[in-house]
Amino acid sequence: MQTLYLGCLALGVIFAVVSVLVGDLIGNALDGVFDLVSFDFLNPTVLAGGITVFGGAGVLLTRYSGLEDGAILALSLLIAAFMAVLLFLAVIKPMDKSEVSTGFSMQDLPGRIGEITVPVPATGYGEVMVRFGAGNSLHTAASFEQLSLPAGSKVVVIEVREGVALVSEFEERKGADV
Incomplete structure (x- = not known):
């Protein structure tokens, strides 16, 4: 299980680094590809954040708690879901209402x-x-x-x-x- 948690944590960190470095290029290349599945909560930032929190919570609970694997898995999923909802409501939803750009032509x-x-x-x-x-x-x-x-x-x-x-x-x- 430790490998699963570390893999999710590493995947989230890699996603964050790639998003910062080449996010605009990827966004422009894939512009409109995922418009068919336009559920707000399926935002890539929310999904990546949830996976990262799942991995981090799993690693921390495995190392620092005496809980069994099943309990750690369930608790990690609950923490990840809670943080994903919090990320969506506190960051993503308000950003959708904000001005996209001050640029003009x-x-x-x-x-x-x-x-x-x-x-x-x-x-x-x-x-x-x-x-x-x-x-x-x-x-x-x-x-x-x-x-x-x-x-x-x-x-x-x-x-x-x-x-x-x-x-x-x-x-x-x-x-x-x-």
Whole structure:
């Protein structure tokens, strides 16, 4: 039994190390493969954590308790199940509700409303601040109509060319239904 416990413990440690080192590569390669079996509690982190705790509990109980093999096996399974549920409820479930990424693409800019932070001259460059999620991002901006735009102006991004946001003054229509 000691070999089983040590094997589970080693498997869990190896899984953790591999996940840290190449987890993103494996995740991208297998993207969507396991979507058919999408039970939340079958999360690989929960399963690997449960197997690791099972192995660790088995090793510790074998070495430091006077219990028999059957009792150690049952107790190790109970501890592993409890820790897997705790891991799921305390870590995995709250992480599912969190923001996935603060990243964005320049192709996401057109149509976004922003504010000029550095004045944009008629034929030059300035800077626009655009809100993405909970944060703001600053981008080089040029006037779409070749009009100067002062700092503080509300603008809309019309398009992105060569990494420069082409903006136009944002005019809110008063009394119009949106």
